[in-house]
Amino acid sequence: MGASKEIGFKVIVVGAGPSGLLLALLLAKQGISVTLIEKSSEYDKQPRASFYSYPAQYEFKRAGIMEDVDAKAFHANGVSWRNIDGSLIAQLDTSDSPPDFQMVSLPLDELLPLIGSHLDRQPSAEVLWSHKVLSLRQDEHQAWVEVESPSGTQTLYASYIVGCDGGGSKVRRELFGQNFPGRTWDEQIVATNVYLPNLKKHTPPDWTTSNFMISRDHFPMIAQISNDGLHRVTYGEEGGLTYDELRARQPDKYKAFVPGKPEPEDYKMINFSPYKIHQRLAERLRVGRVLLAADAAHLCNPFGGMGLTGGFADVGGLYDCLYGIYSGQCDDSILDKYSDIRREKYQDVIDPISSGNLRRLWDPKAIEDDEFIKMVRRTNTDREYAGQMREGVKAVMHDFTQYYNKT
Numbered sequence: 001m002g003a004s005k006e007i008g009f010k011v012i013v014v015g016a017g018p019s020g021l022l023l024a025l026l027l028a029k030q031g032i033s034v035t036l037i038e039k040s041s042e043y044d045k046q047p048r049a050s051f052y053s054y055p056a057q058y059e060f061k062r063a064g065i066m067e068d069v070d071a072k073a074f075h076a077n078g079v080s081w082r083n084i085d086g087s088l089i090a091q092l093d094t095s096d097s098p099p100d101f102q103m104v105s106l107p108l109d110e111l112l113p114l115i116g117s118h119l120d121r122q123p124s125a126e127v128l129w130s131h132k133v134l135s136l137r138q139d140e141h142q143a144w145v146e147v148e149s150p151s152g153t154q155t156l157y158a159s160y161i162v163g164c165d166g167g168g169s170k171v172r173r174e175l176f177g178q179n180f181p182g183r184t185w186d187e188q189i190v191a192t193n194v195y196l197p198n199l200k201k202h203t204p205p206d207w208t209t210s211n212f213m214i215s216r217d218h219f220p221m222i223a224q225i226s227n228d229g230l231h232r233v234t235y236g237e238e239g240g241l242t243y244d245e246l247r248a249r250q251p252d253k254y255k256a257f258v259p260g261k262p263e264p265e266d267y268k269m270i271n272f273s274p275y276k277i278h279q280r281l282a283e284r285l286r287v288g289r290v291l292l293a294a295d296a297a298h299l300c301n302p303f304g305g306m307g308l309t310g311g312f313a314d315v316g317g318l319y320d321c322l323y324g325i326y327s328g329q330c331d332d333s334i335l336d337k338y339s340d341i342r343r344e345k346y347q348d349v350i351d352p353i354s355s356g357n358l359r360r361l362w363d364p365k366a367i368e369d370d371e372f373i374k375m376v377r378r379t380n381t382d383r384e385y386a387g388q389m390r391e392g393v394k395a396v397m398h399d400f401t402q403y404y405n406k407t
């Protein structure tokens with residue numbers, strides 16, 4: 001099929017997950033014509049990202065949604081590392097951190113429609129639900145996708161196409177086939193969203209919003225994620241177990257580590273989702289007019305919330321690059337910098353930190369000698385050091401506007 005040269009500057013974003021929605025909103029707020037293509041007919045409701053730290057909040061502010069996020073979010077007071085009996089090992093108290101550095105929690109089933117409601121108000125944006133990308137091509141002038149839609153197969157054209165279509169990204173597979181370098185952990189995890197009305201009766205006074213427990217068998221994380229008392233309980237499981245086996249083991253798992261050893265009648269579980277966990281990075285995040293961001297570009301295990309934090313940092317960087325090209329402040333070689341620098345951020349920051357966060361939960365004997373645990377303890381007595389450690393979360397970010405008029 002021939003490609004029209006009359007489209008002007010237009011961006012197609014594939015995937016109305018958190019990264020695609022935020023990128024579309026940032027671009028549309030600058031008047032850039034953007035089409036967001038989503039294969040589902042509604043927002044995803046799986047229990048995934050919930051906690052957002054400084055880099056995510058920075059992009060929420062730029063997109064003009066931070067006030068709305070703040071109004072709905074649960075505000076976290078800190079993170080603890082504990083033995084499996086709940087006793088404290090180390091604690092990061094964030095209750096007196098500057099507001100920008102306090103974690104907020106808003107489960108994706110609330111965040112996605114919130115971003116979407118802002119996007120719906122943008123005249124230069126359109127969202128195409130129930131449109132599934134089947135294939136992708138490009139030439140020197142433009143790129144185009146073939147999509148399956150309720151009204152049949154269509155071809156949609158753009159200056160640039162961004163794959164924000166998640167870990168199984170069709171856009172990435174069109175570029176690189178099955179090649180997604182990295183590894184899959186032998187372990188798997190189960191993420192549950194659950195109301196635990198009696199939890200407070202059984203937790204120690206130093207219990208914080210998020211609590212990681214050290215155990216090779218369970219490596220649980222228990223965190224409150226909403227103002228109405230919803231908790232995220234995520235725990236480790238053996239690889240190779242089926243969904244039904246995992247489901248059957250869940251009550252005993254809870255009894256092994258949730259304070260108070262609750263029986264099923266003591267809680268109300270509203271989501272149960274097993275996940276395989278991966279550390280993977282695409283070999284390039286740019287091929288001509290096609291770009292990859294967030295989970296389509298890289299995956300990490302969710303302990304410590306580095307996944308979407310890195311994804312939103314991609315989105316903010318890519319927005320600056322595309323806006324720079326649109327506004328004539330740079331040429332499109334800035335997209336090569338995007339690819340190189342965002343890959344470096346994954347290799348140097350996201351992969352090592354997220355892998356360390358997971359392994360730290362496995363060995364009760366090694367925990368006392370763990371350098372990160374020593375750093376966390378130091379923040380309790382050394383406020384200046386606590387400030388430096390807070391600033392460390394910015395390491396995942398990069399300001400691409402510094403290359404304007406230099407590319």
Ligand SMILES: Cc1cc2nc3c(=O)[nH]c(=O)nc-3n(C[C@H](O)[C@H](O)[C@H](O)COP(=O)(O)OP(=O)(O)OC[C@H]3O[C@@H](n4cnc5c(N)ncnc54)[C@H](O)[C@@H]3O)c2cc1C
Nearest residue numbers: 015017019039048049050051133166294295305307308309
């Ligand atoms: C248990 C768990 C907890 C987590 N907690 C956190 C956390 O607290 N903080 C954090 O930062 N990260 C966290 N993460 C990671 C985070 O959830 C992901 O990084 C994030 O959801 C990725 O967003 P995305 O927009 O890139 O992809 P997705 O959310 O996967 O969205 C991709 C979208 O693309 C659509 N799509 C796919 N294929 C096509 C196609 N062919 N055509 C059209 N549309 C398509 C999909 O339907 C979907 O809507 C967690 C992950 C898990 C599993």
